[in-house]
Amino acid sequence: MFGFLFSCFSCSHKLHTITPDNMKPFVPSFTECKVISVYDGDTITVAAFLNKDPQCYKFKVRLNGIDSPEMRGSSPNEKQHALQSRDALKEKIMDKIITGKMNAFYDQVCLIKQKFIKDPDFTIEKLLQNKSKEVGSDLRLVQFVRWSIGQ
Secondary structure, eight states: OHHHHHHHHHHTGGGGGOOGGGOOOOOOOOSOEEEEEEEETTEEEEEEEOTTOSSEEEEEEEOTTOOOOOTTOSSHHHHHHHHHHHHHHHHHHTTOEESSOHHHHHHHHOGGGSEETTEEEEEHHHHHHHHHHHHTSOOOOOOOOOOOOOO
16 A cells, blocks of 8 residues: 555656646536536536547536525525525526526526616626725625515
């Protein structure tokens, strides 16, 4: 066993120079994938074929621009909201084939990406950025209430 460890350390001497600053992120190359599980409101697992490889791979994907409550949150309230966001996302995308249309989906269902009702040229995200500059402090959206009109 120790011989195996020793040979691994000696043959991969390039790894000793690796730091987070000199690494390039791994971004798998695929144009479509299938959602096979939803962990929470911003983390999913997808299945995809890479280039011409006949093997299908699964990837955990953190959805860019989305920050939902954590399943392992510090309070029961956060966990409850995490379950709600997971269930809402699962209902929309579970078992669906995604072909690069995720941005349009999140522009409609993610509050931070939606257009500001008083000025449709702004998203809620841009509004927060502008207000942060105005007050000279970082502003974050920490809670919201969703209103729905009739059925």
